Amino acid sequence: MNPKPGPGPLQSARQRQIAYLLAMVVILGVMVPFTNKLQAIKVEKDLGEATIGQIDSGSFLYKLAQLAGMRGIVADVLWNKAQNLQKAQDWDRLKTTVDFITNLQPHFLNVWSFQGWNLAYNVSVEWDAPDDKYTWIKEGIKFLQRGVQQNPRSPDLTWDTAWTYYHKIGFSDEAIVLRRLFRDDDDVAFRSYPDPRYAEPIQADDNFLLGYGWFKEAIRKADDDNNQRIATEFEAPVEYVDRVEKRKGRPGDLHFRSMPGHARIKYAAALEKASIQGIPASFGEKARAAWRLALDDWVEFGLHKFPMFRYEKEGRIVQIDDLTAPTRLKALDDKGQFWTSRWGEQTHYPYWKSRCQAEMTEDGVHARRLFYEATKAFKRAEFPEAVAKYRDGLDIWEKLLANYPLYAADDQNAHDTGLVVKRYLKALANAGIDRPKTVPFEKLAKLVEFEENPDPFDEMEMRTVDYNKTAAMR
Numbered sequence: 001m002n003p004k005p006g007p008g009p010l011q012s013a014r015q016r017q018i019a020y021l022l023a024m025v026v027i028l029g030v031m032v033p034f035t036n037k038l039q040a041i042k043v044e045k046d047l048g049e050a051t052i053g054q055i056d057s058g059s060f061l062y063k064l065a066q067l068a069g070m071r072g073i074v075a076d077v078l079w080n081k082a083q084n085l086q087k088a089q090d091w092d093r094l095k096t097t098v099d100f101i102t103n104l105q106p107h108f109l110n111v112w113s114f115q116g117w118n119l120a121y122n123v124s125v126e127w128d129a130p131d132d133k134y135t136w137i138k139e140g141i142k143f144l145q146r147g148v149q150q151n152p153r154s155p156d157l158t159w160d161t162a163w164t165y166y167h168k169i170g171f172s173d174e175a176i177v178l179r180r181l182f183r184d185d186d187d188v189a190f191r192s193y194p195d196p197r198y199a200e201p202i203q204a205d206d207n208f209l210l211g212y213g214w215f216k217e218a219i220r221k222a223d224d225d226n227n228q229r230i231a232t233e234f235e236a237p238v239e240y241v242d243r244v245e246k247r248k249g250r251p252g253d254l255h256f257r258s259m260p261g262h263a264r265i266k267y268a269a270a271l272e273k274a275s276i277q278g279i280p281a282s283f284g285e286k287a288r289a290a291w292r293l294a295l296d297d298w299v300e301f302g303l304h305k306f307p308m309f310r311y312e313k314e315g316r317i318v319q320i321d322d323l324t325a326p327t328r329l330k331a332l333d334d335k336g337q338f339w340t341s342r343w344g345e346q347t348h349y350p351y352w353k354s355r356c357q358a359e360m361t362e363d364g365v366h367a368r369r370l371f372y373e374a375t376k377a378f379k380r381a382e383f384p385e386a387v388a389k390y391r392d393g394l395d396i397w398e399k400l401l402a403n404y405p406l407y408a409a410d411d412q413n414a415h416d417t418g419l420v421v422k423r424y425l426k427a428l429a430n431a432g433i434d435r436p437k438t439v440p441f442e443k444l445a446k447l448v449e450f451e452e453n454p455d456p457f458d459e460m461e462m463r464t465v466d467y468n469k470t471a472a473m474r
Helices: 009-044 060-065 071-087 091-104 109-126 130-150 155-170 175-184 207-231 254-271 284-303 320-324 326-331 334-346 349-359 362-379 383-402 411-431 442-447 467-473
Strands: none
Touching: 071 091, 071 109, 091 109, 091 130, 109 130, 109 155, 130 155, 130 175, 155 175, 155 207, 155 254, 175 207, 207 254, 254 284, 254 349, 284 320, 284 349, 284 362, 320 326, 320 334, 320 349, 326 334, 334 349, 349 362, 362 383, 362 411, 383 411, 411 442
């Protein structure tokens, strides 16, 4: 009996095709809900392909990065390459390489933060001309802003952006020039900060005001993340590479939250100096309003409810402003008084609040105007005029500070007031006028007796003139 013939080669191939097709259908059916879940996670955590950016798909490193688990290795290679390019001062290739790294790992916050700082602080100082420095500071800030766009929930990168506007432009040795370059910059987007209350970003022509806006946005993001963290038992809503405890936007981060007040104070102080090249100082109601707004921000900081260290789970809070209200401070228990005092002193809160209160008064602004006009006269070697204005200003200043002992006792105020007295005494000598029997704050002049460093935040201070020689020629 002959055996029953089996299926032919063609039939076997067709059966395999059908089996493969059915297997593919089953696999696709299983993957559909899984894919949908992954897509939802990508949207929730800002991991969509739109955040990856444009990469040269023909490069070897790009192809290597596409292999499973290779993105981190490629990023490490490029990081080393970037460091070598910086040592070689190959700035264009450095920027391109850094962009490649962020395209590979757009949610690696340390890359954005470090390289933004690197461009603004390290690369910029390699250039001599202030406009070249400004170009690289701007590159660093724009790099950080791209990081904010890629990581819109991160308060850290927003804060870093604010800090660079505030500090690198406003505290450099060429601050008066950099602030003028910023003021004249026609890049409107660069001179703007986001505010969720308005449809369009808010523009500012002063780097301190712009830093203020970005600081406020960073705090808003920290609060939003904090609320979500509390709702999920302190789990971060976005799984960045950086761990939560390594970031700045934490509930008890005092200095993170105090920066809007610092930016406001720096802006108010800047108005009363020639802090922008070619721009005279401003006084009157404009200066008083700036100091009032600074006070508002400091009081807002002081009234914020910070979780008391070590007692967060008990719901204990600290309001630093209680340190400036003896009745409220006395009503606290020992732990409350300890942490209120410790954090208030740590942030120098009583000084900043008292300074705003003193400076915003009519007498405070008037004294500053007299000091400014006296210094202008001093620089012109018109010493009798300088003597009169310094003396009038110091008389007002002495009466004012008597009402604000916390401000009067501070080292920074002692330094600034000492410089005024020192110039007053020099003006007296150059004018040939006998020193009066009493000189307000005369002891403070001895603290700065040998200090000759100019203030880079004041254009008048940056001028060097031999006043004795000028006076002799007159």
